[in-house]
Amino acid sequence: MEKNWTSLWLKYHAKASRNNLKFCEMVHLDGFNERSAIISNALEEFFRGVNGMLGVKPSLIKEANIKNGLRILRIADEMIPDEGFRLTAEADHINIEASGENGVLYGIFFLLRQILMEKPLDGINITSIPDIKNRMLNHWDNLDGSIERGYSGSSFFFKENKILVNERTKDYARLIASIGINGVVINNVNVKDAATFLITPAYFDEVRKLKDIFAGYGIKLFLSLNFAAPLELGGPDSADPFDEEVISWWRGQIATVYEALPGLGGFLVKADSEGRPGPFTYGRTQADGANMLARLLKPYGGLVIWRCFVYNCTQDWRDRKTDRARAGYDNFIKTDGDYLDNVVLQIKNGPMDFQIREPVSPLLGGLKETNQMLEVQIAQEYTGHQIDVCYLVPMFKEVLGFNHQSDETIFDVIKKIGFCAVTNTGNDENWTGNDLAAANLYGFGRLAWSVSLTAAEIAEEWIKMTLSCDEETVSVVKKILLSSRETYEKYTSPLGIGWMVTPHLHYGPSVDGYEYSLWGTYHRSDHLGIGVDRTLNGTGYTSQYHEPNASLYDDIETCPEELLLFFHHVPYKYVLKSGKTLIQHIYDTHFEGVLEVEEMIRAWEGLSAKIPAQVFKLVKERFSLQLINAKEWRDQVNTYFYRKSGIKDEKGREIF
């Protein structure tokens, strides 16, 4: 490859078995226009993939009665809804049936995936319809080219306050379309400086180019918005959503935007959060703010996606009543039902902030009359900075599968609205820093499309497409991925307590790093025990859940142990279900975590002959950094709690 970026899982340069050749020599279109952007891109993709993997150049033919080829057929949307497709093999050809152009594109990507994974297409008969409506990626890219919480280079969208549109842009669109993503927010939710001007003519020409590239792959482009834009762009001296001048300013601004950028998906807004302005500044509710914009976007079919990450970030550590975990629910539950139908609340999976283990946010499904989108983070802010391996699909599945009340899961709550991820890409050659971190991007897309896929199935797909179909490679890498989240959890903060990271950086241990801070992130450990009492006797956070979860979490005996310290302040000598004391569990898991990393490294090294040299070397380097990190976590956490509790490790291992 001459390009300085990899093709990730669209590895068409790998030669595939020619068993599937018989379905790939020609293409016939029935009911679709070959010149429309999406169909044209779909065909180009098919030609490119088949040419690369099978070494043939398929021809587009007019006759419906084809042999050894692919027939693409438009059917009514009562049969297959938009975006879905049906793939059926007949003796000498294969059919993709779809009611919309997106369905064709996704069908082609499915077909190419089968070829890449060396799966025979013979006899195939599947119908595939996305499980979730909006499947989105949020980029935290800044216009200067930096990426907030980015661990894989700089932005490929922005550089020095200019927008980049180039070959990589299109490859990126292809990659994310191939996993079913249909929406992308290109700029950081913290909208400052030049980013505020994205909704002005200064950037329209380049944003339009981006929008059109994405549109050609069925992906809507969204912009993050600065709620204080009127003040910063020379409009009225207020951002009060009830101020007629403010409304009128926004009306004009939005009209200008949609005239220049028809089909724009809408706006993502982080308001009243971590120093960002919002409706609270003017004594209005979050709904007042969101609805003001939604009303103006309605004529253009635009969405307002409103983040719920609203909490007091100047808390006093001495204060044990204020509980950051409560804040999302407390701030939004009272506005349930107040939102217009083109407003979506975007809610993080947990009540804190993307820790390695959190309970599911009680706001998800706590709201009954409001559109809710689930937000996860595949950028590994707190989960290893794409240095440490941490495959997050198992966590995402836990969240989606969580029964927030007896007859409803989180998936049920969000399926008609959306699922989004703060993404983990940058301009590194391999896109994600650690090659293995790409499994999270791949996995997020695939899971959002098909929630019933297991974490193992997704991992296997990704390995086969990216690395190799070799059985040992698949088995070893799958094992690494599937165990990685628990390994990371073992050597970092225990049993749901979270944090204990180096402040600001969020990589590496600092047990007390956030203990006396303003951020509402405490472990409250003393010489007898550790944990935050969020029961009815404590902050009362457990009452935000429906039953039976509320009672389950509230009682130390029924609280799931992996979340024990999130909900309870627990003595070190408390005996867990394993028969171990809490302190011994802390010691054991921290020693185990390091051993498991060592095991992963040995397993990886065993694949040296089977993994592309460049990938093997880079991942190996990251593993050696992960091992250093794991040891530092082990030693600091164990030492901290040994020094504080005075209780020795039963096994007499080295604690400092």
Place this chain on the structure above:
Amino acid sequence: MEKNWTSLWLKYHAKASRNNLKFCEMVHLDGFNERSAIISNALEEFFRGVNGMLGVKPSLIKEANIKNGLRILRIADEMIPDEGFRLTAEADHINIEASGENGVLYGIFFLLRQILMEKPLDGINITSIPDIKNRMLNHWDNLDGSIERGYSGSSFFFKENKILVNERTKDYARLIASIGINGVVINNVNVKDAATFLITPAYFDEVRKLKDIFAGYGIKLFLSLNFAAPLELGGPDSADPFDEEVISWWRGQIATVYEALPGLGGFLVKADSEGRPGPFTYGRTQADGANMLARLLKPYGGLVIWRCFVYNCTQDWRDRKTDRARAGYDNFIKTDGDYLDNVVLQIKNGPMDFQIREPVSPLLGGLKETNQMLEVQIAQEYTGHQIDVCYLVPMFKEVLGFNHQSDETIFDVIKKIGFCAVTNTGNDENWTGNDLAAANLYGFGRLAWSVSLTAAEIAEEWIKMTLSCDEETVSVVKKILLSSRETYEKYTSPLGIGWMVTPHLHYGPSVDGYEYSLWGTYHRSDHLGIGVDRTLNGTGYTSQYHEPNASLYDDIETCPEELLLFFHHVPYKYVLKSGKTLIQHIYDTHFEGVLEVEEMIRAWEGLSAKIPAQVFKLVKERFSLQLINAKEWRDQVNTYFYRKSGIKDEKGREIF
């Protein structure tokens, strides 16, 4: 005043009693040239001061037999050494006798100080000779205008990689000359980027202007040097002091420098320290490095001032054998006697880094055959950032008066060489951020001149000159200053253990902030006790002292209690000489510290009518920040040790 900076203690705009008028109406010079820079500046100062304070314009007269005036007389240096002066009052005139021009300048400043402090000159008969040879200030100013550890604005020497020469430069020279400073290093010891080029023609013209301004006030200008300059300025690809090419490069460079800047004092070098290159890089000793430069500077009369802040700054916190406190001594003692006579080792007062309480460095006076200069820091890096009041003269007096062996104090060790301070000035209007912090600059200069002055005497001088001669003002402010260091110590880290500050920033508490770091700065606390064992059973640091100090420090019973935790790991229940346990001492001092700050504030507020409004307001604002800081320290330290020890405060006060 129209200038946007204050005149600090040269407050000539204050009207003084006219009692001293009779000595100020005319001046006669005998044996000195009125046109020489120093004499001309001295006369200008006299005219300005007398005009401002007494409202007369003195005339310079030719006749020796003057009335109502000042006679300046050159005498032989056997009578009064260079820099010294004798001031004697006769019935109708006053005499300044000196053997050198500097003596005249200092005599005039002395005289003006008497007038400012409303002290009658009648009957005066004093001889004043500086106690210490080199009395220097080190600026940590960077060429971009920032100041490392600067808490009072930006540099007034540098801005955007250019040198500033303006009216303020001269005022600064006047101010520091008035307190006897005779050497100044204008740039940061961490020499990087543009600063490396200060020894190249790019900066010569402007450095020359600075040098000449300072020379006119008897002050030598020094530059901090980058030991790796050959590599960075296009010289040889090495900085090995034994490499002939390197030596030859330096020879040429130094010749160029001294041709352009005759009279330059020499160079200050921080080598092999905190990432800076040095002779260790090439397997050479510190003496090899220093001597290489000294040999080349010798013909020009230049000094090499070589900092001894050499230690391992990537230590492993798990390692209890390596002791940063040992490093200075261990690295330098073996080179004692190896240095050329124009090399001076610059040694920090303590073995760590300017903490509020440290033992005196055993390297000071440990070296027997080497020129030693004492370095202190009046920039309040660890002592409150010039927000918190912390008058440091008492600490400096402790150091100078320390009997490092029975018949010799630190003052004896350094008096023939020098005493320097990392200074606390910047381009804030009041020069030092907190107006009260100027007492440290003033005090350092005065103490370096006259070591027997008490901290109280110096404080009183400074208050009278800067604020007011009003009795209550003097008494209240003196009390604030004199108690401030102990107050600061009380609410911060206890009994010599140091650190516990927010990493990097060094303001505000973080008990474990440096506990698991690479910096060699640990408190080693566990549930039973706290402190670092530096006895013969521990790191052996105590053995670096002469007797009786070595034994005194080594024994917990004889170790001075204010340094207890520096030398010993001590149980919380250990009973101090006060009868209190260690933990109770920690609680008590932290509660007391906050109460004392509150008391200071009340005392300051009582002076509202007596202090210039601007100063009163600014200091009051700083006090309110100090109170917040003190409370945060109190609560974090008490909470930390309560949680860790489980031992309650006997008095039942609030701990979190």
